[in-house]
Amino acid sequence: xxxxxxxxxxxxxxxxxxxxxxxxxxxxxxxxxxxxxxxxxxxxxxxxxxxxxxxxxxxxxxxxxxxxxxxxxxxxxxxx
Amino acid sequence: xxxxxxxxxxxxxxxxxxxxxxxxxxxxxxxxxxxxxxxxxxxxxxxxxxxxxxxxxxxxxxxxxxxxxxxxxxxxxxxxxxxxxxxxxxxxxxxxxxxxxxxxxxxxxxxxxxxxxxxxxxxxxxxxxxxxxxxxxxxxxxxxxxxxxxxxxxxxxxxxxxxxxxxxxxxxxxxxxxxxxxxxxxxxxxxxxxxxxxxxxxxxxxxxxxxxxxxxxxxxxxxxxxxxxxxxxxxxxxxxxxxxxxxxxxxxxxxxxxxxxxxxxxxxxxxxxxxxxxxxxxxxxxxxxxxxxxxxxxxxxxxxxxxxxxxxxxxxxxxxxxxxxxxxxxxxxxxxxxxxxxxxxxxxxxxxxxxxxxxxxxxxxxxxxxxxxxxxxxxxxxxxxxxxxxxxxxxxxxxxxxxxxxxxxxxxxxxxxxxxxxxxxxxxxxxxxxxxxxxxxxxxxxxxxxxxxxxxxxxxxxxxxxxxxxxxxxxxxxxxxxxxxxxxxxxxxxxxxxxxxxxxxxxxxxxxxxxxxxxxxxxxxxxxxxxxxxxxxxxxxxxxxxxxxxxxxxxxxxxxxxxxxxxxxxxxxxxx
Numbered sequence: 080x081x082x083x084x085x086x087x088x089x090x091x092x093x094x095x096x097x098x099x100x101x102x103x104x105x106x107x108x109x110x111x112x113x114x115x116x117x118x119x120x121x122x123x124x125x126x127x128x129x130x131x132x133x134x135x136x137x138x139x140x141x142x143x144x145x146x147x148x149x150x151x152x153x154x155x156x157x158x159x
Numbered sequence: 160x161x162x163x164x165x166x167x168x169x170x171x172x173x174x175x176x177x178x179x180x181x182x183x184x185x186x187x188x189x190x191x192x193x194x195x196x197x198x199x200x201x202x203x204x205x206x207x208x209x210x211x212x213x214x215x216x217x218x219x220x221x222x223x224x225x226x227x228x229x230x231x232x233x234x235x236x237x238x239x240x241x242x243x244x245x246x247x248x249x250x251x252x253x254x255x256x257x258x259x260x261x262x263x264x265x266x267x268x269x270x271x272x273x274x275x276x277x278x279x280x281x282x283x284x285x286x287x288x289x290x291x292x293x294x295x296x297x298x299x300x301x302x303x304x305x306x307x308x309x310x311x312x313x314x315x316x317x318x319x320x321x322x323x324x325x326x327x328x329x330x331x332x333x334x335x336x337x338x339x340x341x342x343x344x345x346x347x348x349x350x351x352x353x354x355x356x357x358x359x360x361x362x363x364x365x366x367x368x369x370x371x372x373x374x375x376x377x378x379x380x381x382x383x384x385x386x387x388x389x390x391x392x393x394x395x396x397x398x399x400x401x402x403x404x405x406x407x408x409x410x411x412x413x414x415x416x417x418x419x420x421x422x423x424x425x426x427x428x429x430x431x432x433x434x435x436x437x438x439x440x441x442x443x444x445x446x447x448x449x450x451x452x453x454x455x456x457x458x459x460x461x462x463x464x465x466x467x468x469x470x471x472x473x474x475x476x477x478x479x480x481x482x483x484x485x486x487x488x489x490x491x492x493x494x495x496x497x498x499x500x501x502x503x504x505x506x507x508x509x510x511x512x513x514x515x516x517x518x519x520x521x522x523x524x525x526x527x528x529x530x531x532x533x534x535x536x537x538x539x540x541x542x543x544x545x546x547x548x549x550x551x552x553x554x555x556x557x558x559x560x561x562x563x564x565x566x567x568x569x570x571x572x573x574x575x576x577x578x579x580x581x582x583x584x585x586x587x588x589x590x591x592x593x594x595x596x597x598x599x600x601x602x603x604x605x606x607x608x609x610x611x612x613x614x615x616x617x618x619x620x621x622x623x624x625x626x627x628x629x630x631x632x633x634x635x636x637x638x639x640x641x642x643x644x645x646x647x648x649x650x651x652x653x654x655x656x657x658x659x660x661x662x663x664x665x666x667x668x669x670x671x672x673x674x675x676x677x678x679x680x681x682x683x684x685x686x687x688x689x690x691x692x693x694x695x696x697x698x699x700x701x702x703x704x705x706x707x708x709x710x711x712x713x714x715x716x717x718x719x720x721x722x723x724x725x726x727x728x729x730x731x732x733x734x735x
């Protein structure tokens with residue numbers, strides 16, 4: 080498991096207490112009932128702080144899954 | 160603390176832990192501030208599951224009113240300018256410009272007046288920690304950033320007046336703006352992006368800093384009890400044995416004003432009830448003469464004991480701790496010598512050893528550190544009696560160690576034990592005594608203020624507090640016990656503490672006797688738990704029950720009559 084994914088799993092399991100590390104990569108707003116607007120904001124804040132990024136406002140509503148965050152962060156780390 | 164760390168910390172709480180509710184009262188989105196607040200409260204109150212209660216977005220005064228209608232005991236109220244008038248924020252656009260200054264300040268003044276009135280009338284609501292606005296108001300007034308404009312200065316004056324009024328309320332504690340500034344730079348607090356997105360106005364490090372101070376206000380650390388200080392190049396500049404009594408200095412003329420500041424701090428702490436002792440390798444006669452100088456700022460009568468000799472400092476510390484009858488972990492030792500600090504630390508590892516660096520800025524930092532270690536929200540009557548009690552105790556022990564027997568000393572002491580119920584009105588000294596007493600403590604249980612006040616409201620519980628005085632002087636309030644009568648008619652005693660200042664007078668026997676007599680009970684059940692330090696309590700229970708104490712140890716009236724030691728004090732119950 081690469082470092083980015085491991086750190087992202089930590090963010091997800093911290094925000095969603097019932098979520099296991101195995102379940103986290105499949106998490107999305109569709110699969111996780113606890114992923115409401117309040118936790119979405121908390122998750123954004125946690126990810127921004129953990130990875131030292133500022134997620135643009137236009138993407139805030141669009142990223143709605145673990146995979147989406149992973150893709151975004153991978154692109155940021157590639158410099159693209 | 161990072162947000163992910165705060166979230167992870169909260170997950171370590173055991174669902175079976177007792178919940179500790181804390182209300183966060185604000186007008187903005189409370190996440191993630193409430194996460195940080197819960198995490199810092201968890202660090203301050205381990206073993207409890209923190210439940211942070213939040214209010215409605217955009218309704219600061221409504222949230223306060225709702226909290227006060229059903230207080231949970233702990234509340235943190237966080238103000239921002241935009242919660243007092245939305246034109247002072249960035250989310251809503253009610254118009255900026257000089258023409259609006261008078262109207263905005265009038266609205267803010269009215270809002271602060273409402274909040275102040277609500278808080279002033281809520282003395283029974285438990286502790287409320289209040290943070291004044293901590294992010295700059297939006298630039299409503301078109302002045303350059305380097306000018307302190309009319310609007311901001313008027314707003315700050317209103318906040319200062321509001322704070323001054325609140326600071327006089329015993330149940331309100333204010334976050335120190337200067338300490339917040341030390342933790343969080345003013346210009347790195349505001350987050351307009353998250354404010355616009357989600358209604359949360361703070362950068363995360365600022366939210367963390369604010370939450371840490373709110374938690375400290377709600378659950379402050381126990382103040383240290385005693386300071387042991389060196390003399391030469393610590394309490395004063397110079398070596399007394401070399402330069403003589405008139406050669407040591409602590410004033411500006413001798414470039415030694417930092418020593419004067421240190422003396423003033425020690426005197427101030429002594430006046431607030433801290434114990435101050437001297438451990439110095441010095442000639443005792445010279446030291447006595449130095450303390451007789453009229454310009455000394457730490458008075459000789461505030462220092463007890465003064466232990467001067469040429470042996471190891473750790474021996475002095477041992478004697479001083481014995482004289483104070485307290486353990487080293489509530490004491491600070493200060494010396495300019497790294498060697499002495501190391502020697503004392505090795506012998507007394509629980510004692511906090513702080514170096515006295517003579518450079519004035521470092522002395523200023525030390526003085527502020529002492530304020531943090533010893534500071535209290537207010538002084539109690541017992542604070543002024545503590546030193547007097549210790550001196551009296553030494554006199555009592557001196558009498559007992561001489562030709563006069565202990566029985567004769569106690570019999571001639573003319574002691575009076577006064578027992579009162581402290582359920583209504585609640586007496587803050589009772590909780591303070593319960594939470595800081597270690598040696599004579601039934602089980603070591605600590606209470607938050609909210610828990611204690613809830614307990615006092617419970618009709619089946621009784622709480623007694625005892626004060627004592629004798630010919631050696633008053634000891635003030637020295638014991639608290641609490642419990643209830645169980646269905647089988649026994650007393651279920653779950654709280655009992657006795658200040659170490661009161662040891663040796665058999666007050667503990669008198670209190671047990673009072674329980675049997677006043678409550679007309681045949682047995683007392685003790686909710687005992689052994690702690691690392693409650694040896695004196697264990698010794699008593701062993702004596703009166705005839706067996707090492709266990710949880711639920713019982714003491715019958717007949718056994719007590721057979722095993723008790725005589726007490727000579729009169730017991731008074733002024734309120735029946």
